[in-house]
Structures are given as C-alpha cells and as structure tokens.
Amino acid sequence: MTIIDGKQLAKDIKAELAIKVSSIKAAGGKIPHLAAVLIGDNAASESYVRNKVRSCEQVGFNSTLIRQDESISEDALLEIVDDLNRDDDIDGFIVQLPLPKHINEQKITLAIEPKKDVDGFHPMNFGRMAQGLPSYLPATPYGILQMLERYNIETSGKHCVVIGRSNIVGTPMSILLSRKAKIGNCTVTLAHSRTKDLKAETLRADIIIAAIGRANFVTADMVKEGAVIIDVGINRVEDATKKRGYRLVGDVDFEGVLSKVSHITPVPGGVGPMTVCSLMMNTLKASKGEIF
Ligand code: BQF
Secondary structure, eight states: OEEOOHHHHHHHHHHHHHHHHHHHHHTTOOOOEEEEEEESOOHHHHHHHHHHHHHHHHHTOEEEEEEEOTTOOHHHHHHHHHHHHHOTTOOEEEEOSSOOTTSOHHHHHHHSOGGGBTTOOSHHHHHHHHTTOSOOOOHHHHHHHHHHHHTTOOOTTOEEEEEOOOTTTHHHHHHHHHSSSSSOOOEEEEEOTTOSOHHHHHTTOSEEEEOSOOTTOBOGGGOOTTOEEEEOOOEEEEOTTSTTSEEEEOSBOHHHHGGGOSEEOOSSSSHHHHHHHHHHHHHHHHHHTOOO
16 A cells, blocks of 8 residues: 655645756746735635745745735726736746636736736647647646656556546546547446445545545545546545644545555645645746647
C-alpha cells in the first residue's frame, strides 16, 4: 500500500520549474507572471490564493494579487478582467472562485482571454481539451494526471469510476482519463447523485476519483481490493483538539479503506498541493506561448 505524497511531488515539480525559470532569466527571457483576483474575504479562498502566491515565489514567477471588496459590481470585475487581458506583462490570471452571488461566474469566465486562462475554465479551453487539442488543463485534473504518471500507475485498459460531475473536476477528469494518451485509455464511468447503485459501480473500479464534497462518503465496503484511490475532497469536520476547532478530511474514509488499496492520496497533502502546482505549470506554458 502506497500513500501518494502530493505535497512532496508538488515540491519536486516546483523545483524543476524553478530550474527552468532560472535558465529563462539567465537568457534574458520573459519572467512568467501570474495574476490572481480575489473578491471578498472567504477564509478558504484567502488560503488558496496565498498558496498560489507563495508557489509563484518558490518557482521564481512574478505574481500580482488584486483584492476587491465583496460588494464589487459585475461590471467593475469585468473591467479588471479586461485590464488583465490587455496587460502585456501578465501571462496568465485566475479569478478565484467562488464569486459573490450577485456576480455571474460564467460571464466572468467567458470574459477571460483563452490564452491567459491558466485555470482552463473558459469553454475554448474546455472544448480544446475535449478534442485533444493543446489547451490549459484544469488544475485539479491536471494535477491528478501528474500523480498517476509520476507514481507509475497504469491507466490503460483500467476501469475508472469518477464520482462527481462538476465542471472543474469530475467532468474534465472523466474526459481526460478516457482520452487516447499516455495517462488515459481508461474505461470511465462518471457517477453522480442520480447514479442508481453507486456501490456496484465502485466495486468494479480499478481507479476511483472521489470528487463529491462530502466527508467519508467512500467507505471500505465500496472499494475493490487493490484499487487506486484519488481523494479530491476538502471537508471541514469539527475537532475540539485542534486550535482552529476543525480538521480537514477528504471524501474517502481514509483509515477504513487503507488496508484494501494499492495507492491512496491523503487529505491534506494529496491532490490539493498538486492543483496549485498545475497552475504553475500552466503559467509557464502561457509565458512561453505553448498553447496559443
Ligand atoms: C493540501 C479549491 C474547492 C473550491 C475552490 C494544498 C490547496 C488545498 C489543499 C489549494 C482549491 C483546493 C483551490 C492543500 C486551491 C486546492 O495540502 O491538502 C493546497 O490551495 N487548492 C482553489 O484555488 O480553489 C478551490 C477547492
């Protein structure tokens, strides 16, 4: 049984990125520059954006953080997006989700220039991904592909069950794993809240990607002996022994399934750090114009 160390793997990949950035700098090339737009003061979003800014520092990118009050209008945010689209020094940018309820996320995403859409959320990038054309891959699925590759986990011909059909994780993950590619060639089942007999599906899975958003949703009775489990969940559960009063757990009953699995990702320290790392990889591609 192997616990996949996403934190260490992200560190290794960022060290490789830092070397590439050093050579770019030595050759007088363009220093990759990522901007992040953070609206409001959601604690989780603050911490995610902090992780991204810190990762930029670690790999030698420039970063710009644009903070705006919760009350910003949709038009004002669209103007910020437009400014970033036009700013020649900014290679890529993200608008941290979720946005306040009065702002239409789809409208903001559509306003981002696809060549700067390093989150890969614009329909242009999603469509290109689905057709196997060069595109920015959404960060979480991209991070998961990196994990599978670096841990030499065979995917070809395997049965993969993805649980959860969000636009940013489950749906793109199901597409990517079914593609004809080095990490791909799976037979994929995309399960969701209307799936009739989820346990029957997961018991056939060689690889389970859990992206539901509910603590301990995947239990040992649902898992085949020797399965690979990728846990995308980040859920807060009350814990009086912690200073903050809570701890983070995934969507999988980690302790319960541990003895059955061949590989599993922990929470924290699994998929999360790889997500941030993927954003750095996309930003480097953006600065080199590798995608568009
Ligand atoms: C870790 C995210 C849901 C909704 C919007 C490291 C991150 C998380 C966990 C992180 C996430 C989740 C991010 C760990 C970015 C991943 O050690 O386990 C890093 O910063 N993430 C986001 O930007 O938006 C989200 C999850």
